[in-house]
Amino acid sequence: MSNPRDVPFETTHLIRDACLCLHVQRAARTLSRLFDEALRPVGLTSGQFSLLNALNRPAPPSIAPVAQLLAMDRTTLTAALKPLERDGLVAVARDPDDRRNRLLRLTDKGRGVLASAVPIWRDLHGAIEEGLPALDPDALRGALRGLSRPTPTGTIQG
Numbered sequence: 302m303s304n305p306r307d308v309p310f311e312t313t314h315l316i317r318d319a320c321l322c323l324h325v326q327r328a329a330r331t332l333s334r335l336f337d338e339a340l341r342p343v344g345l346t347s348g349q350f351s352l353l354n355a356l357n358r359p360a361p362p363s364i365a366p367v368a369q370l371l372a373m374d375r376t377t378l379t380a381a382l383k384p385l386e387r388d389g390l391v392a393v394a395r396d397p398d399d400r401r402n403r404l405l406r407l408t409d410k411g412r413g414v415l416a417s418a419v420p421i422w423r424d425l426h427g428a429i430e431e432g433l434p435a436l437d438p439d440a441l442r443g444a445l446r447g448l449s450r451p452t453p454t455g456t457i458q459g
Contacts, residue, residue, distance in 0.1 A: 361406035
């Protein structure tokens, strides 16, 4: 007799085939690997590229809006900044208007590395979009943006 807590194998297949979370995670991992490999010559990972890009603003942002943009908690963002700061790509300074906040800015070296990475990103991104002939990339981006904005109750905004 089977344990009443056993999950039928058919359920495993259902989740494998239908789970949006699983499919988005798999796609994200695949894309991350592709971009990591492409960006290796400029010394960045895909995550570091996204972070440098998020800091490319007219005025240095504080941690909170960058964390929100990248869907990271502040602690994870702070950890991700450390190697970029160590390598001289990012500078972190106290906000003169609010000493509790830290402002993040690209250094000249960081801007140079980002400028070198953008053509790599543009070429690979274009190739990936061209490889999706049956899928409208703008519709996919819109759907993913909708999935990335959960409400305080945890439901997804449409």
